[in-house]
Amino acid sequence: MTGVAAPARRARGRVWGPRAVLLGPGVAWWVAFFLIPVGVLIAYSFFRRGPYGGVIYEPTLKNYARAFDSLYIGVLWTSVRIASIATAVSLLLAYPAALFITRAPARWRVPLLVLVILPFWTSFLIRTYAWIVLLNPAGLINKMLIGGGVIDEPLPLLYNEFAVTLGLVYAYLPLMVLPIYASLERLGPQPSEAAADLYATPSQVLRKITIPLTLPGIVAGCIFVFVPSLGNFIVPDLLGGGQTVMIGNVIQQQFLQARDWPFGAVLAMSVIALMVVVLAVQAQVHRRTQEVEHGRAA
Amino acid sequence: MRHRFLRLVAVVSVAGLVLAACGSDDGGGSPPAASDGAAEPADISGTTLTISNWDAYMPKSVVKGFEQETGVEVEYAIHTTNEDIMGKITAANGTGFDLVFVSGPFVQALTNLGWAAEIDQSQIPNLSNLDPEATELAFDPGNTHSVPYTWGTTGICYRDDLVGDAPTSWEAFRTPSPQTDGKMTMLGTDRWLLQPALLSLGYSINTTDPAQIEEAKAWTMSAKENLLAFDDTTFYSKLVSGEASLVQAWDGWCEYGRAEDPKNIDFVIPDEGSDLWTDTMVVLEASENKAAAYAFIDYILRPEIGKSIVEFTLYKMPNAGVMAAVDPAIIADFPTLAITPTELFEQEAQTDLGEDGTILWTETATEIKA
Numbered sequence: 015m016t017g018v019a020a021p022a023r024r025a026r027g028r029v030w031g032p033r034a035v036l037l038g039p040g041v042a043w044w045v046a047f048f049l050i051p052v053g054v055l056i057a058y059s060f061f062r063r064g065p066y067g068g069v070i071y072e073p074t075l076k077n078y079a080r081a082f083d084s085l086y087i088g089v090l091w092t093s094v095r096i097a098s099i100a101t102a103v104s105l106l107l108a109y110p111a112a113l114f115i116t117r118a119p120a121r122w123r124v125p126l127l128v129l130v131i132l133p134f135w136t137s138f139l140i141r142t143y144a145w146i147v148l149l150n151p152a153g154l155i156n157k158m159l160i161g162g163g164v165i166d167e168p169l170p171l172l173y174n175e176f177a178v179t180l181g182l183v184y185a186y187l188p189l190m191v192l193p194i195y196a197s198l199e200r201l202g203p204q205p206s207e208a209a210a211d212l213y214a215t216p217s218q219v220l221r222k223i224t225i226p227l228t229l230p231g232i233v234a235g236c237i238f239v240f241v242p243s244l245g246n247f248i249v250p251d252l253l254g255g256g257q258t259v260m261i262g263n264v265i266q267q268q269f270l271q272a273r274d275w276p277f278g279a280v281l282a283m284s285v286i287a288l289m290v291v292v293l294a295v296q297a298q299v300h301r302r303t304q305e306v307e308h309g310r311a312a
Numbered sequence: 313m314r315h316r317f318l319r320l321v322a323v324v325s326v327a328g329l330v331l332a333a334c335g336s337d338d339g340g341g342s343p344p345a346a347s348d349g350a351a352e353p354a355d356i357s358g359t360t361l362t363i364s365n366w367d368a369y370m371p372k373s374v375v376k377g378f379e380q381e382t383g384v385e386v387e388y389a390i391h392t393t394n395e396d397i398m399g400k401i402t403a404a405n406g407t408g409f410d411l412v413f414v415s416g417p418f419v420q421a422l423t424n425l426g427w428a429a430e431i432d433q434s435q436i437p438n439l440s441n442l443d444p445e446a447t448e449l450a451f452d453p454g455n456t457h458s459v460p461y462t463w464g465t466t467g468i469c470y471r472d473d474l475v476g477d478a479p480t481s482w483e484a485f486r487t488p489s490p491q492t493d494g495k496m497t498m499l500g501t502d503r504w505l506l507q508p509a510l511l512s513l514g515y516s517i518n519t520t521d522p523a524q525i526e527e528a529k530a531w532t533m534s535a536k537e538n539l540l541a542f543d544d545t546t547f548y549s550k551l552v553s554g555e556a557s558l559v560q561a562w563d564g565w566c567e568y569g570r571a572e573d574p575k576n577i578d579f580v581i582p583d584e585g586s587d588l589w590t591d592t593m594v595v596l597e598a599s600e601n602k603a604a605a606y607a608f609i610d611y612i613l614r615p616e617i618g619k620s621i622v623e624f625t626l627y628k629m630p631n632a633g634v635m636a637a638v639d640p641a642i643i644a645d646f647p648t649l650a651i652t653p654t655e656l657f658e659q660e661a662q663t664d665l666g667e668d669g670t671i672l673w674t675e676t677a678t679e680i681k682a
Contacts, residue, residue: 065667066421068402069396085675089682150555208428229422255541259682270395271502272674282653 024137024302045050049076052286059279067273077280086264090284093261096175097243100182101190105232107183108190113224116190116198127195130188138185142252145181146172149253175253182239189238197231198224233299327400330585334518334539343583344574359599361604362391362398365413369591371450377585394418401427401596410599411608414450418662419458425471432550435606446630449590449659458497458592459609462627465588465651465659467581469566474557475511482508482582482619484558485535495508497559498551500542502677504587506532510562511584517660520669521562529676553576562589563583563648566667567626571648588659628656648674 059077061069080086115126133141148154151168159165171177205227209219223231247262256259261281268278341374363375367390375386391397394415405583406427414422422428433439439459447462449452459632468479476491485496485508499505503517509519509531515524540556548569550556561569565578594610595605611617626646628635630653665673 046494063667064402066418066425067398085679089678091680127478143546148555150556151647152553174673253499256681257536257539257544258680259539264678265682267674267678269399270393272393272670273398274671274674 018021029067052155052209055282057277058276060284061276063274063276067269067274067275069276073158074276075086075275080277081280081284086261086281089259089264090288093244094258094288095180096258096260097240100179100186100243101236102178103183104187104190105187108187108194108235109232112194112198115195119132127192130191133184133188139248142181142185142249143237145177145184145253149177149180153271172253173257174259175254178184178257180251180257182243182246183254185249186239186242189242190235191237193230193234194231197228198235227303228305229299232297237296240292244288326610339387356601356604356607359601359604360385361411361601361608362387362389362409363411363413363608364400364409366391367590368415369625371620374612374620377617378608381611382553382604382607382608385620386608398422403405406596407598409596410601411536411605412594412596413591414458414594415457415662417662418453419509419594420664421593422594422596423452423457429595429599429602430456430518431459431595432602435603436555436610437614438610441613441615441631441633443630443632445653445657446590448590448657451590451663452592458594459613460630461591461593461612462625463588463590463630463656464563464567464623464628464648465581465656466499466507466560466562467566467579467586468558469551469561469569469577469579470558471551471554471573472576472578474554478578479558479580479585482512482584485538485560486512486531488538488558493559494540495555495557496539497543497547497556498532498535498539499507499544499560500681501546502673502678504544504560505542505680506673507587508532508535508582511582511586514584517587518663518665518673520665522672523677524674529645529680532680534658536680540668541595548572548577563651564625564627568648571626574645579654588656588661590661616645623652 016068060071060073060074060075062072062074064070076275111130115130130298146153149171151157151170151172155171156168158167160168201224203225204221209223210216214222244260245262245265247260248255248265250258250260250263261284265281265285267279268274268281274276336390340593359551363386365388371543375388378384389409391400391412394417395414398418398421399529401412401422406425412422415467421426431546433455436459436623439455442455442460446463447455449460450456468482468484470479474491474495476489487499488494488496498508506525506528507654509528510519510524511522512531513527515521515528519525543550543559547556547559547561548565551569552572561579563579566577570577570579593609595602595609599605612621613631613634615631615633615637618631619630619637619639622629622634622638626649628649628651632653635649638649640678
C-alpha cells in the first residue's frame, strides 16, 4: 500500500501545471456562464420585483410562497408527467435501435450513428415547424390516412398533449440512443455469449446481463431526455397550440410578459431543484454499477 | 407591432414568409433625397447613433440613406419584444442606446423610470407631419417623451370562402358556426388574450378590476373550447392553408395572409370595437447623442422615407403625408392600410397596467391556458 502511495503523490505534484491548463478554460466557462448566472438567479429570487422588470433590493420570501399555489404546482406536475412519458417512449425506441447498431457489421456502425445525429444538422425550430406541416388536419399524415381509406375524419394529431410528447421524443431521441450505444459498445458481446453458452435464453440474456450492465447508459440517456424536456417551452408553444402549458412556458412568461424576474427565478430554481434530485439518483445508480464492476474485477 | 411577440422562434421560421408576403426587398425603398430642405441641425457627422428596433421593422435602405446623408454611423440592434429591450435597458440602468422603438405602454414605463428623455420638439421640425390624433395618444399626450412610428388595431381576420356569414362581433369566438367551430385561433399573449372578452363584456381593455378580469376569464375559457389553438406567430399561415377559418389578428399580420391569398382573406374590426396600439420612438435620457437621435426621427417622418417603411412593413404610420405618398395599388391590395386615423382613434389605446395589474393579467392568462 505505502509502496504505491509515494510515487503516486510525486506524480500528482508533477501534473498540476498541465492540469490547470487543461481544466482552466472549462472551469472559467463554467464559472462565468453557469455558476455566476445561477448565483444571480438565487439572489433575485429573494427580492421584490421591480415594476418594469428588474428587482427592488428588499428581501422577501413571498416569491417562494407564491410558487406553492396550486396553479404552479399543477403546471410543474404536468411538465414532469409529459417529460417522463417522453423519456419512457424515447427509451423504448432507443434501446432496440442502439442494440441494432451495436450488432450491425462494423462498417455500418458509423454511418448508422451519423444517421442518428443527422437531425441536429438542421435548426430545431424548423424541424418543429415541420411537424406542424405533418400533423395538421390537412397535413400529410391525415391526407394519407384519409386517402388510404383508413379514416374518414382527420385525426386530432396537433395542438394537444400527444403532439407535445411526440415533439419532445423526436427532439431528444438521439440523446438517448448515443449513451446507450456507448455502454453497449463498451460491454462488448462476450458477457452475452458467455451467458448463452450457459444456456440462458435470449430474453434472459437481455434481462439479466445486457440491461443491468448498461444501466449507466440508460440512466444517462434518460437524464439527457428528461432534463431538456422538462424545461422546453418551444414545443408546447408550437405543437401544443398554447393549450398545454409547461413550466418552461411559465418561466418564459414571467420574464418576458409579467416582468416578474424574482418569481421567474423561483420557478427556474424549482426546475433546478428537480434536476438535482434526478442527478442524485443517477449518481447513486452509477456508484452501484461501479461497485458491481469493481467487485467483478476483484 | 407584428414584431412585438415575434419571438426568436418566429423570426427564424417566418421571416421567409414575411419577406415573400411583403413582396418588396430591402432594396425597394427609394434612396433618400433631401427634398425637404429643412435647416440642417448641429453638425452630427462622424458621430455614432445606437438604435434598437424589432427585426425587419424598417427597410435597411432607410438606415443607409440616413447614414449617407448625415455622415452618422448607425449601430442598429434588434430586440424581439418590448420586454426584451426593457430588460436590456434595465440591466444597464437606462443606458446603452440612444433611440429605442417600443410600444405605447412601455413609453409610460420608460418615462416613469426617468429613462426617457423629454423630447426637444424644436429639433424635429417634421413633427408637424403627424396626424393630429397621434399627438393625443393616451400613453403620452403631447408626444413629450415619444414619437409615434406606426399604429394599428386588432380585429378578426377570416376566410370569406370558409366562414359562411362574415363575422361582425367578438362573440364569434364563443358562439362559432359549424364552419368555424374548432377552426379558430386567438392571440395567446396576455394583453390580447383577454381583449375579445373585455370588449364583448363592455369593459376597458386596460381594466385591472379583479371582478371584471374574472368575468373575462370565464368568457375566454368558454371560447377556448371552440379554438384550434392560441397562436401569435403563424395564425395567418393557418388561414392560408385552410387549417383555420377565423383568427384574432393584428391588422398588418392579416395582410401577410392576404398577400398569399388575396381573393379569400378579409379583415374586420368587430362592432364592439378594438384596441389602438402604437409603436413609438423614444430617446433615452442617458443618450450622449440626442442631436443625431432627433435627426433620425425627423428623417423617418419625411413622407418619402415613411412611404418606403409603410410599403415594406404594411403598417400604417400616423402621418398624413406618408400615407398620401404610399402607392395606391398597394393600398388597394392591402385595405387595412386605408383605415383612417379617425377610425383608429375611436379604439381604446392600450396603456400600462401597473405592477399589480400586470401580475393579475399574467396569472389569469396562465390559468386560462393551463
